[in-house]
Amino acid sequence: MHASRTCGTRTPPASEGLSRRRAGRPFAAILDKTRITSAALEIIGRKGYDGLTMAGLAKQLEVAPSALYNHVTAKRDVLQLAEDHLISMVDVSLFGRAPWEEAARIWAWSYRDVFAQHTSLIPVIAVLPVTNAPQTLEMYETVTRAFAAAGFPQNLIVSSIVAFESFIFGSAYDVTAPDDIFEAGSTVDSTPHFRAALKAGRVNERPADTAFELGLEALIAALARSLC
Known part of the structure; x- marks a missing residue:
């Protein structure tokens, strides 16, 4: 009786059934916002923001574009993910725990260093609304509360x-500026004062840091005076 019921059929081993299930639809989603953000930043690092496309991002992630659109609806959404990820790396830990000047120094240096690694995003992120960007809004809330x-x-x-951000973003570009950015070339003889100042400034091993510290301290001092 048992043989007649199973005639012409074969019950697959449990391991085979599991294998077949996995080949169809995975148990866990293969995409999440962290993976999307990481892939987007990799593309932007190689090709710049204009080189980021939804089709290219899907290819980088080795998924169909339709799978990508389950998590983001447009390139702008991807940019917001990238912005929020980078902002989450900025150090705001001293606000509310130390004098505002000290906290602002740590914040500004950290902010500059993060975006010096991603200067191609600055022109876009600097004017991107912070709507639906929780990490960015949390940073602003933390700084605002401390300043108040x-x-x-x-x-x-x-x-x-x-004012801080305008200075920080410009300074992030300075970190990656070429060493010969101020070379006068064939007009060198017409700029003797600038050439002398440039030569004197070359004693600094990290001129971008020297300039940043100078401007940051001036900004902090100016804001401190306004509170008196």
């Missing part, structure tokens, strides 16, 4: 943050 506690007038807090 330090006595910054409420109507000047956002302007102060923008």
Whole structure:
């Protein structure tokens, strides 16, 4: 009786059934926002922001474009993921625990160093709305709360943050500037004062750091005076 019921059929081993199931639909999603962000930053690092396309991102992730669109709807969404990831790497840990000047120094140096590694994103991120960017909004909330506690007038807090960011983004570019950026070439004889100043400044091993520290301390001092 048992033989007649199984005639012409074969019950697959448990391991074979498991293998077949895996070949169809995986148990866990093969994509998440972390993987998408990492792949996007890799592409941008090689090709710049204009080189990032949804089709290229899907290829980098080795998935169909339709799978990608289950997580993001457009290139702008990918950019927001990249922005939020980079901002999450900025150090705001001293705000609320140390004097605002000290916290702002650590924040600014960290902010510059993060974006010096991703300068191709600065022109886009600098003007990107922070809508649906939780890490970015959390950073702004942390800095705002500390500035308010330090006595910054409420109507000047956002302007102060923008002043920091404008300086930070420009300084991030300076980190990656070529060594010969100020070479005068055939017009060297017409710029004796600038040439002398340039020569004197070359004693600094890291001129981008020297310039950043000079500007940052001037900005902090100016804001501190406004609180008096």
